[in-house]
Amino acid sequence: MRSASACLSGTSSSAAAQCSASSLPVCSRYFNLLPECVTNVSDGWINGYSFLNVFITFLVVGSLLGIDRDVLIKSGSLYIPTLLCSLLGACVFGVVAGLIFGNDPLYLITSYVLPIMGGGAGAGAVPMAQVYPTPPVRTPQAT
Numbered sequence: 626m627r628s629a630s631a632c633l634s635g636t637s638s639s640a641a642a643q644c645s646a647s648s649l650p651v652c653s654r655y656f657n658l659l660p661e662c663v664t665n666v667s668d669g670w671i672n673g674y675s676f677l678n679v680f681i682t683f684l685v686v687g688s689l690l691g692i693d694r695d696v697l698i699k700s701g702s703l704y705i706p707t708l709l710c711s712l713l714g715a716c717v718f719g720v721v722a723g724l725i726f727g728n729d730p731l732y733l734i735t736s737y738v739l740p741i742m743g744g745g746a747g748a749g750a751v752p753m754a755q756v757y758p759t760p761p762v763r764t765p766q767a768t
Contacts, residue, residue, distance in 0.1 A: 715742050 653659050654667075670676050689697070715738050723733035 712742055 654664060716734055719733050719738040720730045723730065723737070
């Protein structure tokens with residue numbers, strides 16, 4: 626059985642390794658210790674090639690593939706109806722609240738209900754700024 630000090634010393638060395646593994650590249654970039662060709666390639670890799678999106682996709686897909694098939698089917702069969710009912714309920718309440726104030730139902734669904742159900746304007750699987758290339762234009766209603 627390991628002592629508490631042995632466990633703590635192992636934890637601190639692991640934490641130190643993780644801290645230095647993430648800090649050293651950042652500091653070397655900040656203090657211009659890396660050649661410009663290396664920083665250009667790393668900038669293109671992260672920003673230009675959307676490596677972060679691919680990495681997150683691999684994490685999600687890998688996590689789903691690691692789940693037992695029976696558990697995934699059982700949880701999906703319970704989750705999908707709940708998700709659809711909550712989306713329908715949000716649409717109904719959003720449209721009713723909007724109609725009270727005289728707004729267009731389609732505008733309410735696309736500009737308020739779906740972004741909120743998707744995790745907000747900047748969150749969710751796909752940010753709403755990427756879904757709508759330009760903001761939806763509200764057309765004036767004839768009175």
